[in-house]
Structures are given as C-alpha cells and as structure tokens.
C-alpha cells in the first residue's frame with residue numbers, strides 16, 4: 001500500500017498526515033508540489049492541511065495551479081483515491097476535483113477547537129469504520145471553512161449520499177452543516193476537520209483513528 005502526501009510551501013499538516021497513513025501500514029512518499037508526476041504505484045494521494053502560499057489570493061487557489069495538481073487530477077481522473085484535509089479540501093475544490101467552495105467563516109474568525117461531527121454515510125473507503133449517524137469529536141483549525149455549493153450541487157450531493165460528515169453544532173456557517181464530501185465515484189474525500197489530529201491517545205482524542213484504519217483495510221491487497 002502506498003500513499004503520497006503532497007507538500008506545498010506553507011503546508012503544516014503534511015507530517016501528521018504521513019504518520020496517520022504509516023500507522024496503518026502505508027508506505028508514504030512526500031511529494032514536493034513542483035513534481036510533475038506521482039511516484040509509481042500510489043494508491044492514495046493525501047493533500048494536507050496548512051497555509052499553502054500563505055493563503056494568498058484564496059485558500060488553495062495558488063496551490064491548485066502547482067505542477068503536481070495536474071498529476072493529482074490525472075490520478076483521480078483514472079479512479080485513484082485522494083484525501084484532502086482542511087487546506088487540502090480547499091485545494092481539491094480549487095482544482096475542480098470536488099464541487100463547491102470554502103468561504104470565510106461566517107464569524108470572520110479563525111477557529112481552532114474540537115467539534116462534533118455526525119457520520120452521514122458509511123459507504124466509502126474513508127467512513128466505513130464508523131456507524132451511520134455516529135457522532136465523533138475531531139479538531140478544526142481554519143478561517144475559510146464555510147462550505148458553499150449551489151442548490152443543484154447540494155441536491156446531487158444529498159441524492160447521491162455524498163455528504164460524508166456534518167457538524168453537530170455548525171461552527172463556520174457551512175451550508176447544510178457540511179463538514180466533508182465525497183466525489184461522484186466515492187474515491188475522493190475532502191473535509192475541513194482534521195482526523196489525523198485525533199488518531200493517537202497523545203492527541204487527546206482518537207475518533208480519527210477509525211478513518212485511517214478503514215482506509216488501510218480497504219486498500220490492503222486481497
């Protein structure tokens with residue numbers, strides 16, 4: 001099992017994401033954003049949290065133009081798995097791999113705290129380790145986490161069971177309390193909360209561990 005974690009100037013959760021993958025047995029390659037190709041045999045690409053390019057222009061907008069994002073687009077285009085956490089979710093929406101946009105938090109403040117999430121679907125390689133409707137505690141740390149999509153897109157997301165997580169107490173104004181979504185083939189997940197920051201007892205919470213455990217299990221060779 002191989003994971004690639006993309007590193008942009010300003011990424012700050014790349015190591016955390018790599019460790020979360022490694023705990024489940026993934027070999028992890030860190031891939032600098034100037035690379036034009038992913039390493040051979042990569043099963044899943046992780047796009048980590050942070051402040052790529054200092055969040056200038058719009059969070060994730062400049063990173064989405066990096067050479068590696070063409071390779072990520074090709075990977076997801078041929079059905080490869082990808083996970084975008086926080087700034088990574090912003091990058092995946094800016095590339096068009098996932099629909100919608102992350103706007104400034106409704107309260108205009110950076111929010112750093114642990115929040116409640118509800119697991120809305122277990123039908124994915126990411127969420128299969130939870131029970132439908134399960135409430136979990138996962139940290140957020142963002143100023144642009146206010147998910148927005150137009151009504152037609154929301155209808156599609158709801159109708160196709162592509163809302164992965166919602167907030168139990170919406171911290172940022174996200175439409176429909178949406179905290180994370182899946183791509184149409186269910187192989188790409190973007191979410192603002194950080195499961196990799198709740199994956200070890202030393203983190204103060206372990207509700208994110210099942211997320212990576214599920215991924216590890218499903219990607220294991222038969």
Ligand SMILES: NC(=O)CC[C@H](N)C(=O)O
Pocket residue numbers: 048049050051052055059085086087088141142143144145
């Ligand atoms: N933790 C993160 O990835 C933060 C993402 C982005 N810099 C924001 O504040 O919205």
